[in-house]
Amino acid sequence: MKSHDHHVFLEQLLPIAVRGLLPKHVCEPLIELSLFFKNLCSKNLTMKELDKLENKIPYTMCKLEMIFPPSFFSVMLHLVVHLVAEAKIGGPVRYRWMYPIERYLRTLKSYVRNKARPEGSIARSYLADECLTFCSRYMDDMTTKFSRHSRNEDKDGNSQETSKRDLDLFIPRGRPLGKSTPYHLTVEEFEQVHFYTLNNCDDLMELAKQHRELLAAENPTPRNIEKRHKAQFSEWVRNHVEHMYKEGLVDEELYYLVCGPLRSVRRYSGYIVNGFRFHTLDRQENRKTQNSGVMVHGDDLMDKEYYGVLRDIYELQYPGGNHMFVFKCDWYDVQHKGRGYKVDEFDITSVCSDLSLSTQEPFVLESQVEQVFYVPEPRENKWLAVIKTEPRDLYNIPEIDTDEAALAQVIDEEAVQQEEIRTSNVQTLYGNGENQYLATKHFTVESDPRVVKWVTKVMERIKQQKHGKQTKKKKKNNDMDGFIVDDDVEV
Structure with missing residues (x-):
């Protein structure tokens, strides 16, 4: 294997391999070491996480010393303790490694x-x-390795056309792969996908709330309310929005959405979205790679994660030339802990491949899916360990909520400070000799008094040299103006 293969094996596969085969006191430090490298080599690092890793890694090394012989612990293994301190100085590891x-x-x-x-x-x-x-670099009309899109680029050539649409559901987030084939939805599939798109439209949330309140007034049983809401909401919201559309209260795209899609759809076997490449089960059947694992976050308060496999990809056709992509998935049972899924003390999630989730919502939107991989357990093949992945070209940049007035004040202060440093040049760096420090545009550090004294002498010498040059130049000009040259005399 290559060095990167060892890296993946250590971070992803080692915890799954040793978890059910070795005793707990043996596999525990190995899994902790694997998680240490996984967190250290992540794209985003925070000082809080690094402090936790730095405090925990010595205990992990002590546990390893109780298992392996002394000859196993070389200098390279001892350097693991200092990797966190190096990350604090140099930043994330992936920008400094040798791959x-x-x-x-x-x-x-x-x-x-x-x-x-x-x-x-x-x-x-x-x-x-x-x-x-x-x-x-000068070939603008040709596609080169510098101008071509990445392999999992989810933008297509119709980005300008779709940007004019007002409804978010009609704006594609990715692009399909391969050639489409026609498919006719069944009545059950049509009702399921139509209700799911209406239930996930932000513009219809208030109407869905009103419909639930009307049903609660008729019969306050919670289970009966949700059942009737799924059966009656599509027809009720269509009549309600149609009346509002005639009065000019809603736009036509929302009216097209509630009218429903056509039952004749286009079917694809691959799709790229959110930086992931998805393949259906039929497409990856004879392949060694796995791209059909799907994960979706639930809309409940617990933010539950639902795991499944991708079955089909449909492109729904709506009136007005609008279209939408949805994924049809087979979901694993994540409602019954212990029987359908389990989470061990190392936060490794496993799902049972024999049990499926009893739900009437097999469809999800393209923008909601994330990709996962499933690895069979060493002892129990029916249990699949879930490995979450991240897209290669996407980064989780934290959003900082800052007051605009405070931000403008900080910008003004920085601009004033930079202007003062620019106009005063080096004189303001040292003051009148009272403050012994060196200042730059970015930071101020304490300095050695001998260095300050030496720099001051150098700057004074430079000033004297400049002053001497200016004096000579001025004297030369005066000499040229005071004397009469023979060429100036007209005979």
């Missing part, structure tokens, strides 16, 4: 054509690659 360099070394090795002169082959191919790279 890109190792891949590029593989590229350089592929340049070798004459094994008797490998250096010359590499130098000649590298020069040719640099020349082609330079030329490709």
Whole structure:
């Protein structure tokens, strides 16, 4: 295996492999070490998380010393204790590790054509690659490796057309893969997908609340309310929105939504959205890769996670040229803990492949799905361990709520400080000798008095040299103005 394969095995597969085979006092430190590297190599790091890792890793190393012989603990294993301190100084690990360099070394090795002169082959191919790279910068009308989209780019060429639509459900978040095939929805599938799209439209939330209140006034039984709401809401909201549309209170896209889609849809076997590449079960049947795992967050207060596999991808056609993509999934039973799913003390979730969730909502929107992978348990093949993944080109940037007035004040203060530093140049860096510090545009640090004294002497010498040059230049100009040259005399 390659070095990156060992990295994936340590972070993802090792906890699942040793969890059910080794005793608890043996597998516990191994899983803790795996989680340590997984958290340390994540895209986003916070000082709070790093402090927890730094405090916990010495105990993990002590547990390993109780299991493995002393010859196992070399200097490289001891360096694990100092990795957190290095991350605090240098930032996330993925911007400093050697994997890109190792891949590029593989590229350089592929340049070798004459094994008797490998250096010359590499130098000649590298020069040719640099020349082609330079030329490709000026080829705007051609697709190069610098201008082409990434493999899992979810934007298509119709982004300008879809940006004009007002309803979010009619704006595609990704793009389908492959050629579509026609499919005719059954009556049950049509009712399920139509109710799900109406129930997940933000513009219809208030109407759904009103409909539940009307049903509660007729019969206050909670179970009966939800059952009747699913059966009657589609027809009720269509009549209600149609009346509002005639009066001009709602736009036409919302009216097209409540009218429902056509039963003739387009069917796809692949889709790219949210940075993930999804394949249906039929498409990945004869493949070694797995891209059918789906996870959706529930809309309840507990934010429950629902796991399943992708069965079909439909493109719904609405009036007015509008369309929408939905996923049809088979969901695992996540309602019965212990029988349908389980979570161990290491926060590893497993689902039972023999049990499915009893629900009338097999459809989800394209924007709601995330990708997961399922790994069979070593002892029980019917249990599948869930491995969550993250898209390669997306980053979780935290949002900071800042008052606009306070933010404007901070910007003004920074602008004033930068202007003062720019106008006063180096004189303001040292003051009158009372404050012994050095200041820059970004930070102020305490300095050695000897360094300040030396820098002050250098600046004074530079000032004297500039003053002397200006004096000589002024004197030269005065000499030129005071004397009469022969060329100035007209004979």
